[in-house]
Amino acid sequence: MRVLVTGLGNIGTTLSSLLLYYREQLGIDEIVALKRTNTGWGASNHTPLIDRGLILFPYAGEFEAQARRADYVFETTANGVGMRMRPFYANLDNLRGVSAQGSETGFGLPFMSGINDSAVLGERYVQVVSCNTHGAAALLHGLSGGDLSSINHADMVVVRRSEDLGQHQRLVSGNVVSRHVDLSSGTHHGVDVKRLLATIGAEAPIITSDITTPSQLLHSIRFMIEFNCPLTEDVVHKRISETNLLASTHKFDSNVIFEQGRRYGHAGRIYSPAIVVSNNMLIDENTVRGWAFVPQEGNTLLSTIHAFILQTRGDEAVMKTIVSDLTRTMW
Ligand SMILES: NC(=O)c1ccc[n+]([C@@H]2O[C@H](COP(=O)([O-])OP(=O)(O)OC[C@H]3O[C@@H](n4cnc5c(N)ncnc54)[C@H](OP(=O)(O)O)[C@@H]3O)[C@@H](O)[C@H]2O)c1
Numbered sequence: 001m002r003v004l005v006t007g008l009g010n011i012g013t014t015l016s017s018l019l020l021y022y023r024e025q026l027g028i029d030e031i032v033a034l035k036r037t038n039t040g041w042g043a044s045n046h047t048p049l050i051d052r053g054l055i056l057f058p059y060a061g062e063f064e065a066q067a068r069r070a071d072y073v074f075e076t077t078a079n080g081v082g083m084r085m086r087p088f089y090a091n092l093d094n095l096r097g098v099s100a101q102g103s104e105t106g107f108g109l110p111f112m113s114g115i116n117d118s119a120v121l122g123e124r125y126v127q128v129v130s131c132n133t134h135g136a137a138a139l140l141h142g143l144s145g146g147d148l149s150s151i152n153h154a155d156m157v158v159v160r161r162s163e164d165l166g167q168h169q170r171l172v173s174g175n176v177v178s179r180h181v182d183l184s185s186g187t188h189h190g191v192d193v194k195r196l197l198a199t200i201g202a203e204a205p206i207i208t209s210d211i212t213t214p215s216q217l218l219h220s221i222r223f224m225i226e227f228n229c230p231l232t233e234d235v236v237h238k239r240i241s242e243t244n245l246l247a248s249t250h251k252f253d254s255n256v257i258f259e260q261g262r263r264y265g266h267a268g269r270i271y272s273p274a275i276v277v278s279n280n281m282l283i284d285e286n287t288v289r290g291w292a293f294v295p296q297e298g299n300t301l302l303s304t305i306h307a308f309i310l311q312t313r314g315d316e317a318v319m320k321t322i323v324s325d326l327t328r329t330m331w
Contacts, residue, residue, distance in 0.1 A: 005034070015304055096312050112196055118200070139154075149203075244327065265298070277291045
């Protein structure tokens, strides 16, 4: 199979690295990537990937030809590029599937690995939901033991890092609150979680708020989940330990956890959807409150690979290997 990665930015480069690493297990013969800007000083940026077999072309003048030759496209551009290309993909008969990322709402079926796998099987267009939508959905699914109907109400505050570590165009110097867009869902994360769960006919009464902080490392989520039945500390800890969607930590400092990911994670990333500070929860009758760290792009990269396997009807056992290789239960 020949796959195309469009846009070698943050997501595109790490995804390419993972695809190269798992190419045999994933049944991929050729990995082609497109890069829009090619500055003199940036020319060496992708040498390590090219040395491992990545075939790199400039975006301009090559996009159409490379997309026509591809069996599958990973859209890893940002800011509406994927949405603009959507009609073009519709005319490519050979294409077995395409996935786009968080900014491309409406591109295809919203997807998060472990939440709506069955809905995505054989689907042509998939949109991998954003990292914080992963974090919020992981908390709902993991802390309810997969029984979303047991949730009465959930309220989460997403504390976002302002800008990717390698960039500095959107850094903020103070805390910046996001506008609530919907009376019952709050900010877009609440809306997105509901859209994701709707694909499997599930609902979760979640409302979110969102504040961006002058940090460049992990996101965090303050959560409050009220259940329709009482639950004990033991039950909550057991649920965390039994789900692949949540990892735990006893550390309170996101920089210290980020450092662990930089040391031990593939390409320096953490791939767990959310990391609960499990020794700092408030569990009171039917309500759980606490904090989780959300490791920006790692969770979406796992979902992107899983979407590829499901869309192309690949070997699901490979996904299990990748999850067990890349995630940890304790940070
Ligand atoms: N960064 C994260 O932590 C994160 C986490 C989860 C989801 N996402 C989602 O992943 C997607 C990509 O984000 P990113 O952080 O990887 O962004 P990024 O680092 O800015 O990379 C975007 C890539 O798209 C290319 N690109 C932009 N506009 C283009 C155009 N008009 N034509 C062709 N190529 C174009 C850029 O090329 P040049 O570099 O050559 O300009 C760059 O390679 C977004 O949907 C985002 O919401 C990001």
